[in-house]
C-alpha cells in the first residue's frame with residue numbers, strides 16, 4: 001500500500017500527461033510558455049481570486065508575499081507552532097522574527113485566542129512591530145478565517161494564508177487560497193495538487209501586489225526583462241510543470257477532491273470511537289493533504305506506527321517537533337513548555353495513507369490493523 005499513490009494517479013492520467021509533456025518538449029518554450037499563463041488563469045478562476053502568479057515552489061511563494069509587503073528586521077510575524085518549517089523559515093530569511101502561536105487541539109490550526117494574546121504581548125513589550133499573521137491550512141483544512149479576519153482588522157494586520165496543503169479546501173463554498181490578503185500554495189508532488197517537481201503560486205485580489213510579485217519572481221523586472229527596477233528572485237514555474245498541472249487540476253476538480261473526501265468519510269466511520277479522528281467544523285471542507293488521527297500518548301502512537309509498519313501499512317508523523325523547539329530556533333529562547341497543544345500533537349499524531357485512488361479494501365486493511373493493535 002502506498003501512503004500517497006502518485007504512480008497510480010499517473011497511470012490513470014498517463015495519456016493526457018504524456019501528451020502535455022511532449023507538447024512542451026516539441027515547443028521548446030520551456031520557460032514561461034503559454035501553458036504557464038493559461039494555468040494561472042485556471043487556478044485564479046478555481047480559487048476565485050483576481051490574480052495568480054505561479055513560482056518555483058511554495059516556500060518562494062511565501063517569500064514573494066513577504067517581499068511584496070516589505071517585511072524585514074524588527075517585524076513580528078505570527079506563525080502557528082505546529083506546521084512545516086517553511087511557514088516560519090521564510091520570515092526569518094527576510095530578517096523578521098516569527099512569533100509562535102499555539103494551535104487548536106481539534107483542527108490543528110492556529111488558536112485564535114492565543115494569536116490575540118501574542119499580538120497583545122508583542123505590542124506591550126514594544127521591541128518588535130506586529131506586521132503579518134500567517135495562517136496555515138494544515139492537512140487541507142482551512143484555518144478559522146472568520147475569527148482570524150476579525151483579529152486582523154482589529155490590529156490592522158494583513159493575513160498571509162499558507163495554503164500549501166490546503167488547495168481545494170473551502171469554508172461555505174469559498175475556496176482556500178482566497179482567504180489571505182495574499183495567499184500561497186505549493187505544487188510539491190505530495191500536496192493535494194502536485195506537479196512532477198517543485199512549483200508554487202501566489203494568489204491575491206490586489207492589482208498592485210500582483211504586479212509586484214510578478215516583478216519580484218523574475219529578477220525585479222520592470223517594463224521588460226532587461227530593465228531591472230528592484231532586487232528580486234529567479235522563481236518561475238517551468239512550462240513542463242504547468243502542463244502537468246493543467247491535466248491534474250482538471251482531475252482534481254472533476255473527481256479527486258470528492259474521492260479524498262469519500263475516503264475520509266470511510267475512515268471516520270470505521271475509526272469513530274476507537275481513536276481520535278480529524279474534526280471538520282460545520283461548513284468547512286478539507287482537501288485532505290493528510291488524514292491524521294491522535295493516539296493517547298507518544299508511546300501509544302509509536303507502538304501503533306510500528307504495528308502498522310509490521311502489517312505493511314505506511315504512516316507518517318507530521319510533525320514530530322514544535323517549531324519553537326527546532327534547533328534553528330533555539331536562539332529565540334522559547335521555554336520548553338511554550339505552546340503545549342502543539343507539543344502534545346507532536347507526541348500523539350499519526351497520518352494514515354490518503355489519496356484519491358485509495359480503495360475501500362485499503363481503508364479496511366488500515367482500520368483493521370489499527371483496531372487489532374489498540
Ligand SMILES: *Cc1c(COP(=O)(O)O)cnc(C)c1O
Pocket residue numbers: 057058059060083084086087136162164165186187188198199200
Ligand atoms: C510544503 C509546505 C510549504 C513549502 O512548499 P514547498 O513547495 O515545498 O516549498 C510551506 N508551508 C507548508 C505548510 C507546507 O506544507
